[in-house]
Amino acid sequence: MRLRIRFTKHGKVRFLGHRDLARIWERTLRRAELDVAYSEGFSPRPKLSFGLALSTGYESEGEYLDLDLAPSAPPPHLAALPGRLSALLPEGIDTTAVCEVSRSEPSLQQAVTSCSWLIDVVDTTVAEATDAVDRALAAPHLMHTRERKGKEVTDDLRPYLLDLTIIGPTPTGARLSAELGTQPRTLRPAELLAALDPPLSEGLVRRTHQWTTHDGARRELLPVDATSAQHDGERAS
Amino acid sequence: MSTLWTQLEPLLSKVQKPARYIGCEDGSLHPHPRAGQVGWLFTYPDTYEIGLPNQGLQILYEIVNERDDAWAERSYAPWVDLEGELRRHGLPLFSVDTHRPAAEFDLLAFNLSAELVYTNVLNCIDLAGVPVRATDRRPEHPLVVLGGHCTYNPEPLADFVDLVVLGDGEEVVSEITDIVREWKSSGRTDGSREHVLRALAQVPGVYVPSLYEAEFDGEHLVGVFPKHPDVPEVVEKRTIADLGEWPYPKHQLVPLTEVVHDRLNVEVFRGCTRGCRFCQAGMITRPVRERPADQVRDMVQGGLRRTGYDEVALTSLSTADFSGIDKVVADTVNDPSNCGQVSVSLPSLRVDAFTVGIAAEIQKARRTGLTFAPEAGTWRMRQVINKLIRNDDLYGAVDSAYSQGWRRMKLYFMTGLPTETDPDTLGIAELATNCVELGRAHHKNPSVTVSVGGFVPKPFTPFQWFGQNTVSELYRKIGLLRDATKRTRGVQLKWHDPKATLIEGIMSRGDRRLGPVIEAVWRSGGTFQEWSEYFDHTLWVETMAAHGLSVDWYVHRHRTEDEVMPWDHLSAGLHRDFLWQDWRDALDEVGLEDCRWTPCYDCGACTGYGIEHIVASATPPAGGSQGTGQDLATGGIVPVTIDGVRRPAGVGAP
Numbered sequence: 001m002r003l004r005i006r007f008t009k010h011g012k013v014r015f016l017g018h019r020d021l022a023r024i025w026e027r028t029l030r031r032a033e034l035d036v037a038y039s040e041g042f043s044p045r046p047k048l049s050f051g052l053a054l055s056t057g058y059e060s061e062g063e064y065l066d067l068d069l070a071p072s073a074p075p076p077h078l079a080a081l082p083g084r085l086s087a088l089l090p091e092g093i094d095t096t097a098v099c100e101v102s103r104s105e106p107s108l109q110q111a112v113t114s115c116s117w118l119i120d121v122v123d124t125t126v127a128e129a130t131d132a133v134d135r136a137l138a139a140p141h142l143m144h145t146r147e148r149k150g151k152e153v154t155d156d157l158r159p160y161l162l163d164l165t166i167i168g169p170t171p172t173g174a175r176l177s178a179e180l181g182t183q184p185r186t187l188r189p190a191e192l193l194a195a196l197d198p199p200l201s202e203g204l205v206r207r208t209h210q211w212t213t214h215d216g217a218r219r220e221l222l223p224v225d226a227t228s229a230q231h232d233g234e235r236a237s
Numbered sequence: 238m239s240t241l242w243t244q245l246e247p248l249l250s251k252v253q254k255p256a257r258y259i260g261c262e263d264g265s266l267h268p269h270p271r272a273g274q275v276g277w278l279f280t281y282p283d284t285y286e287i288g289l290p291n292q293g294l295q296i297l298y299e300i301v302n303e304r305d306d307a308w309a310e311r312s313y314a315p316w317v318d319l320e321g322e323l324r325r326h327g328l329p330l331f332s333v334d335t336h337r338p339a340a341e342f343d344l345l346a347f348n349l350s351a352e353l354v355y356t357n358v359l360n361c362i363d364l365a366g367v368p369v370r371a372t373d374r375r376p377e378h379p380l381v382v383l384g385g386h387c388t389y390n391p392e393p394l395a396d397f398v399d400l401v402v403l404g405d406g407e408e409v410v411s412e413i414t415d416i417v418r419e420w421k422s423s424g425r426t427d428g429s430r431e432h433v434l435r436a437l438a439q440v441p442g443v444y445v446p447s448l449y450e451a452e453f454d455g456e457h458l459v460g461v462f463p464k465h466p467d468v469p470e471v472v473e474k475r476t477i478a479d480l481g482e483w484p485y486p487k488h489q490l491v492p493l494t495e496v497v498h499d500r501l502n503v504e505v506f507r508g509c510t511r512g513c514r515f516c517q518a519g520m521i522t523r524p525v526r527e528r529p530a531d532q533v534r535d536m537v538q539g540g541l542r543r544t545g546y547d548e549v550a551l552t553s554l555s556t557a558d559f560s561g562i563d564k565v566v567a568d569t570v571n572d573p574s575n576c577g578q579v580s581v582s583l584p585s586l587r588v589d590a591f592t593v594g595i596a597a598e599i600q601k602a603r604r605t606g607l608t609f610a611p612e613a614g615t616w617r618m619r620q621v622i623n624k625l626i627r628n629d630d631l632y633g634a635v636d637s638a639y640s641q642g643w644r645r646m647k648l649y650f651m652t653g654l655p656t657e658t659d660p661d662t663l664g665i666a667e668l669a670t671n672c673v674e675l676g677r678a679h680h681k682n683p684s685v686t687v688s689v690g691g692f693v694p695k696p697f698t699p700f701q702w703f704g705q706n707t708v709s710e711l712y713r714k715i716g717l718l719r720d721a722t723k724r725t726r727g728v729q730l731k732w733h734d735p736k737a738t739l740i741e742g743i744m745s746r747g748d749r750r751l752g753p754v755i756e757a758v759w760r761s762g763g764t765f766q767e768w769s770e771y772f773d774h775t776l777w778v779e780t781m782a783a784h785g786l787s788v789d790w791y792v793h794r795h796r797t798e799d800e801v802m803p804w805d806h807l808s809a810g811l812h813r814d815f816l817w818q819d820w821r822d823a824l825d826e827v828g829l830e831d832c833r834w835t836p837c838y839d840c841g842a843c844t845g846y847g848i849e850h851i852v853a854s855a856t857p858p859a860g861g862s863q864g865t866g867q868d869l870a871t872g873g874i875v876p877v878t879i880d881g882v883r884r885p886a887g888v889g890a891p
């Protein structure tokens with residue numbers, strides 16, 4: 001049985017790295033007495049897979065984790081699981097949804113096509129930020145050079161910029177709402193800000209959604225009512 | 238009360254590993270102190286990764302927080318990047334639990350387990366906004382406290398601390414709290430700091446350096462004497478009689494980010510009676526106090542379930558000596574209530590086949606490297622240091638480890654030991670070569686990593702009189718080893734920087750005249766000296782010279798029998814003449830048997846305090862007490878209590 005879990009990363013725990021988070025989940029699943037399947041081999045690891053990595057320091061409303069239960073494990077009481085896991089997780093990491101997914105579903109890495117973000121930019125004004133955003137949206141290309149494995153790589157970021165809006169002022173700058181593509185590569189908020197003209201400096205960044213495309217329509221990776229155990233059957237498909 | 242979190246948060250985005258500073262660990266507490274409560278800030282003067290697993294700090298943190306009239310939080314030395322940010326923004330050292338400023342606590346307590354952190358202690362005091370010199374502190378400033386193994390010679394830090402606690406902290410932390418609470422309720426008026434220090438000096442185990450004067454005659458110390466008649470001439474260490482009464486930590490902290498020893502740690506006994514002559518920890522923590530085996534099992538079982546760890550370490554100075562170790566290990570590995578596989582580690586392994594047997598059982602799941610610590614290259618040298626492992630013991634253990642599937646072995650040695658000759662040094666290379674040879678019978682590419690550290694004589698050991706090897710001598714010996722192992726496939730040589738060994742040596746047996754040196758090095762930016770990228774040997778040596786102090790006099794000189802040591806006004810229970818006799822025995826290459834199972838040598842640690850060794854089982858562990866299989870049935874008066882049931886003095890253990 002494969003479970004998909006959605007969870008948050010808020011507050012102080014936003015400073016945890018990806019590896020830290022993986023270890024915390026491994027321990028939490030043991031404490032919750034969930035019998036997780038292990039890989040074979042010399043040093044067996046629990047079968048967990050996380051979605052797109054979140055940069056250390058970013059917050060999130062929607063992180064995802066898939067896990068396989070051991071073949072012999074009794075099916076857990078899904079409705080009770082989010083509460084049970086949240087109680088065992090550190091403050092700021094809350095499980096907001098759980099459901100069973102079919103093993104034939106694409107992995108989280110493959111499934112996600114875009115992410116929504118709230119991005120605070122600092123040391124700027126709304127007018128300046130608006131200028132930068134307008135220029136980016138009007139431009140046919142948004143070229144950006146970065147270093148990758150010691151080589152300089154120049155990319156056009158424009159195709160990944162699906163939406164960018166100023167939603168209001170903050171005490172030190174402005175808040176933007178963005179939807180950024182993740183296929184074939186992920187556009188990260190920091191890259192976007194650096195590629196704007198003028199570049200903007202990052203304050204607090206929060207991922208609000210991860211989307212997948214289903215029959216041409218955008219939807220979340222889990223249905224809204226995912227925690228309710230009686231809908232298992234419908235969602236497994 | 239105040240939290241600095243909102244000011245710290247933007248700084249954390251700019252530093253490496255910000256997760257070190259957020260707290261939030263499982264097992265951490267968020268106290269809401271009330272007026273009149275005594276606040277302890279337990280600080281580890283090194284990074285979070287090294288400091289968090291420290292068991293002493295966790296034990297005291299829990300004990301204080303269980304009290305109604307006190308609260309405790311934790312702090313660690315901020316790494317240089319965050320320190321820079323804090324200083325730029327005028328922010329102080331803070332607790333990781335509630336991010337409260339350090340100066341809001343009544344006691345700023347440091348755990349000291351290594352000498353090279355001394356400058357970090359000063360840095361933390363300063364970062365807390367507290368004057369670094371004790372004489373400059375006012376009633377509103379916290380009391381600066383030291384605990385941990387290095388406190389057996391706290392003289393180099395005497396100028397900077399208010400009190401030093403010798404020995405086990407479990408009881409004394411509460412006695413200090415009581416006195417500080419009264420001081421608080423009296424309003425901490427002008428001049429009251431001197432009062433509270435006088436009162437604290439009455440608590441057994443508490444040393445208040447400012448109430449003592451060090452007298453010198455030329456370069457020689459005459460003694461460290463109390464300034465007042467009510468202050469004890471000799472401060473005795475504290476010893477809890479029974480570890481079974483202190484099942485702490487009950488809620489071990491589970492870090493959210495990477496630290497060393499990231500696993501459940503259960504202390505199975507305190508103390509050690511093997512009597513290795515280089516080992517300060519073994520000498521100062523006598524007698525042996527074993528935890529009842531049932532309690533160990535409960536702490537392991539409960540701890541695994543609560544933390545979600547899949548590894549538990551049974552800790553002590555020599556865990557294979559724990560009587561009944563095989564049963565505890567078997568019960569843990571085979572416990573059906575474990576969720577998934579659990580591995581057990583014994584961080585200190587005795588060198589014999591018996592322990593390899595245990596290791597094989599417990600490392601079924603993850604067979605990584607195996608470590609042995611013969612400490613010296615020849616049997617003669619091991620008789621000098623009283624680590625009575627014969628070459629055959631080591632070869633037997635190594636062979637059985639290779640035959641049971643291990644491919645990688647680590648061997649720990651010291652060089653620069655008393656009476657060491659070049660053949661002794663080269664014996665290290667020979668042992669390693671022979672071990673790889675044994676491995677070839679079982680595997681294609683067996684490997685042995687040889688780790689060599691320079692020997693530093695420590696206070697309260699029989700080697701305290703010995704003149705430490707010079708840096709060039711240590712380099713020469715490492716050179717010998719490098720040449721001797723260069724062409725041996727499978728042997729890797731690693732060594733500790735002799736220059737760092739030198740500075741450790743200065744601090745280890747230094748006196749109060751080193752205070753200004755430590756302060757000057759710190760003011761020149763010499764923090765994190767145990768980190769090779771920040772260690773600055775030249776700075777230390779030049780600062781010593783600038784203060785007219787001779788490195789040679791402090792480190793390389795042999796002491797005489799009648800020489801006054803800077804720690805002679807402190808006591809770990811050991812009689813000075815026992816240590817001297819043991820030093821003579823060392824020079825005569827005479828080994829001593831383990832006093833737990835053979836007659837008492839009257840070292841003073843048991844007899845002086847009216848306490849005894851407490852062991853969980855009457856049967857000595859298999860493999861012989863010193864790993865040599867020697868006959869232990871020599872009888873005699875053995876000061877042993879089984880599981881807390883005290884035997885009348887004079888009755889031997891069965």
Ligand code: SF4
Pocket residue numbers: 510523524832833836837838839840841842843844876
């Ligand atoms: S007093 Fe005797 S039995 Fe106790 S540690 Fe010392 S030598 Fe051993």
